[in-house]
Structure formats: C-alpha cells, structure tokens
Amino acid sequence: MTKHINKIKISSKNALTATEYLNGIKSGNRAILSKAITLIESSTPQHQKIAEELIEICLPFSGNSVRIGITGVPGVGKSTFIEALGSYLIEKKDKKVAVLAIDPSSKKSGGSILGDKTRMNNLSVNDSAFIRPSPSSGTLGGVAKATRESIILCEAAGFDTILIETVGVGQSEIEVKSMVDFFLLLMLAGAGDELQGIKRGIMEIADGIFINKADGENIDKAKLAIQEYKNAIHLFPPNSNGWTPKVLSCSAIENKGITAIWEVIESFIHLTTSNGSFSNTRKLQSKFWLEHTIDSSIKALFYANEEVNSKIKELENQVTEGVISPFKAARELITIFKS
Numbered sequence: 469m470t471k472h473i474n475k476i477k478i479s480s481k482n483a484l485t486a487t488e489y490l491n492g493i494k495s496g497n498r499a500i501l502s503k504a505i506t507l508i509e510s511s512t513p514q515h516q517k518i519a520e521e522l523i524e525i526c527l528p529f530s531g532n533s534v535r536i537g538i539t540g541v542p543g544v545g546k547s548t549f550i551e552a553l554g555s556y557l558i559e560k561k562d563k564k565v566a567v568l569a570i571d572p573s574s575k576k577s578g579g580s581i582l583g584d585k586t587r588m589n590n591l592s593v594n595d596s597a598f599i600r601p602s603p604s605s606g607t608l609g610g611v612a613k614a615t616r617e618s619i620i621l622c623e624a625a626g627f628d629t630i631l632i633e634t635v636g637v638g639q640s641e642i643e644v645k646s647m648v649d650f651f652l653l654l655m656l657a658g659a660g661d662e663l664q665g666i667k668r669g670i671m672e673i674a675d676g677i678f679i680n681k682a683d684g685e686n687i688d689k690a691k692l693a694i695q696e697y698k699n700a701i702h703l704f705p706p707n708s709n710g711w712t713p714k715v716l717s718c719s720a721i722e723n724k725g726i727t728a729i730w731e732v733i734e735s736f737i738h739l740t741t742s743n744g745s746f747s748n749t750r751k752l753q754s755k756f757w758l759e760h761t762i763d764s765s766i767k768a769l770f771y772a773n774e775e776v777n778s779k780i781k782e783l784e785n786q787v788t789e790g791v792i793s794p795f796k797a798a799r800e801l802i803t804i805f806k807s
C-alpha cells in the first residue's frame with residue numbers, strides 16, 4: 469500500500485480521495501502532506517469538502533505531539549532560533565519536527581515569514597523536518613484555521629514536535645496561544661518593550677520569555693534583561709495550570725542556551741501532564757475553536773443574507789443620525805435574518 473501511495477501522481481488534479489491522502493500522509497510521503505495542506509488552505513467548496521473529510525479521518529492519528537508557539541518581532545531571530553532548536557531536537561532527542569507559520573501580514577508582504585527557507589539551511593534539507601510557510605493569502609481567521617488543521621495533518625504524518633512561528637505584534641498571538649501547549653516569546657536585551665512593539669498582553673500569555681542574541685557585547689545586557697523580565701513576570705496574575713513562566717537567555721546563532729530552553733519546555737510538559745492541565749487546556753482549546761468557528765460562520769451567513777444587505781445601510785444611517793438606537797436596529801436586522 470505504502471509503495472502504491474508513494475507512486476501516486478500527485479500533480480494530477482484532485483486525483484486523491486481523503487483516504488488516499490491519509491494513507492500517503494501516514495506513509496511519510498511529504499509531497500502528499502504538502503498537497504493536503506494546500507487542500508485545506510483552499511477556499512474552493514469541493515476542496516473544502518475533501519479537506520473536512522480528511523481532517524476527520526486524521527483526527528484519530530493526531531494529538532501525539534508537543535505544540536510550541538514561537539513569537540517575537542521581525543529580526544529578533546525566530547528563524548535562526550527555530551533552526552537551532554529544531555536541529556537540536558532532531559539530532560539529540562530523535563524528534564520529528566514540523567515548522568508552520570501564521571503571518572497575518574503575508575497578504576501584503578507576499579509571505580515574509582519562513583518564505584525564505586534558506587534561513588533554515590539545516591532543517592530545510594533534513595528528513596526529520598518539515599517546513600511549511602504561512603499561506604500567502606486569506607484573513608487571519610482563515611490562516612489560523614488552516615494552521616490548526618495543518619497541525620493535525622503533521623501529527624498524523626508522525627511529527628512529534630510542532631513549532632508554530634508568528635510575528636509578535638498583534639492579534640495572531642491570541643490565535644496561536646489557542647492552538648499550542650507552550651507559548652514562547654523571544655526578546656532582545658536592552659531594546660525596551662516599546663521599541664520591540666511587544667504588547668504587555670503578549671508577555672502575560674508567554675510560558676517562557678527568552679532573551680536572544682545573548683552573545684558578544686550583548687551578554688551583560690542579557691543578564692540585566694533577565695532580571696527585569698523576572699521582576700515583571702512576578703507582577704502578573706498566577707497561571708491556573710501552576711506554571712510560573714521562565715526567563716532565560718540564548719544565542720540562537722551560536723547555539724547557546726538551547727538545551728536549557730528545551731529543559732524548561734520539558735519541565736512544563738511534565739508539570740502540566742501530571743496535574744492534568746495539559747489535556748484540559750487542549751479540551752478548552754477545541755471548545756474555543758468550536759465556538760470561534762460557529763461565531764465566524766454565523767457572522768458570514770448574516771452579512772451574506774440578501775434581505776439583511778438591502779436593509780443594513782438604511783438602518784446604519786438611522787443609527788448614526790440618532791433616529792433609532794443601535795440595539796433596536798440590530799434586533800430588526802436579526803429578525804429579518806431569522807425570517
């Protein structure tokens with residue numbers, strides 16, 4: 469069967485059924501895994517139908533991984549860090565590492581994140597690694613959904629460590645936080661939070677804050693930064709999972725501090741699996757995605773409704789002119805939608 473799947477001509481249009489995709493993915497065929505991710509990113513109804521079927525049949529083979537979100541402003545060293553951590557995990561821990569990305573800006577920039585695979589020289593040619601850039605189009609919601617589904621496909625393909633890269637400047641962190649087990653924030657020493665564009669809220673959701681580029685003249689500054697961030701974390705409300713976020717420094721380019729960072733992630737997994745919060749968080753995440761999807765689907769249906777559309781402008785004007793209240797207008801539109 470494996471041989472057969474590996475021989476499947478993947479260039480032929482829509483040639484595969486969901487089961488053929490699954491068999492290809494499980495047999496380690498990367499071309500089929502890539503094609504399956506393209507399928508789930510597609511907005512064509514017939515692709516979506518097979519994609520949904522595929523996700524359903526992949527689910528029993530998913531879940532067996534550690535999902536790690538990695539964020540930080542452009543230039544902080546995310547790609548270099550992923551190259552260092554990923555290579556360490558493959559070489560020293562015998563892991564299989566998949567790297568995915570969420571880049572809400574990619575629509576404008578044409579896919580900046582992970583677009584340049586040469587930044588991950590080792591991982592991009594390593595048989596135990598799989599790198600997938602962010603979809604180059606779509607809304608953040610769409611990209612996030614595709615990434616969450618890509619996690620399932622990668623897990624079915626046997627990847628046991630999933631690294632999800634995002635730019636640490638906005639909404640995408642919240643989406644990533646809701647699909648990972650450990651959320652890691654990379655920072656620079658001495659640059660100031662303002663300068664780094666990192667919102668306080670992002671620091672609050674981090675399970676680990678790691679000061680990168682702790683090398684050369686930066687070493688002392690990094691030590692100071694560790695103390696500052698430790699003090700800041702102290703003031704945050706405690707996590708319900710019993711974990712206190714850790715602050716460490718590293719040099720991704722010199723491969724320093726990577727082992728210690730992995731030990732932090734391992735101790736997080738140990739603590740949260742033993743106190744039950746690891747699986748509980750995943751359950752809550754699935755619930756979040758159910759609600760999130762219902763919310764966005766109903767909203768899309770509402771705005772696509774013809775009767776609603778023919779009335780909405782008029783009511784909007786009446787609301788802004790103070791003729792009727794926004795609540796009454798909303799109720800009227802919802803009545804129209806429901807009828």
Ligand code: GDP
Nearest residue numbers: 541542543544545546547548680681719720721
């Ligand atoms: P990203 O935009 O966050 O993905 O950052 P990159 O990984 O592309 O790194 C941005 C720049 O910082 C590159 O020139 C890297 O070589 C450099 N860089 C990354 N990590 C380190 C590090 O640990 N130390 C030093 N000195 N430079 C680094």
